[in-house]
Amino acid sequence: MVAECSTRVIHPEAVRAGKAKIPPDQDLEAMGSFFKVLGNPTRLRILHALLGAELCVCDLGETLDMSVSAVSHQLSVLKRARVVRHRREGKVVYYSLSDEHVRGLLGPVRTHLKE
Numbered sequence: 001m002v003a004e005c006s007t008r009v010i011h012p013e014a015v016r017a018g019k020a021k022i023p024p025d026q027d028l029e030a031m032g033s034f035f036k037v038l039g040n041p042t043r044l045r046i047l048h049a050l051l052g053a054e055l056c057v058c059d060l061g062e063t064l065d066m067s068v069s070a071v072s073h074q075l076s077v078l079k080r081a082r083v084v085r086h087r088r089e090g091k092v093v094y095y096s097l098s099d100e101h102v103r104g105l106l107g108p109v110r111t112h113l114k115e
Contacts (some may be wrong), residue, residue, distance in 0.1 A: 037081040054096035
């Protein structure tokens with residue numbers, strides 16, 4: 001049986017510590033949007049493919065068995081969220097993960113889900 005909480009604070013230090021850890025609403029909104037971008041299985045497949053090496057849209061399409069236009073659409077979402085970056089070499093555009101922070105997000109999530 002769980003004890004009911006009244007409006008009186010039982011552990012004021014814990015309440016203060018908890019409140020101190022909550023970011024401003026603007027930051028929370030941005031974090032929520034970021035996680036929505038990562039919440040799409042197709043975009044997660046793209047990110048995992050880019051863990052191996054940078055790839056152009058055609059190679060990503062082949063890797064993921066998707067059309068170039070479908071891959072391009074998802075890449076534009078990932079670029080707006082600054083999760084991937086691109087570089088141009090002649091007519092070919094190559095995509096890679098934007099930084100080590102993005103790379104560092106994927107492994108721990110998979111590990112957590114397997115526990």
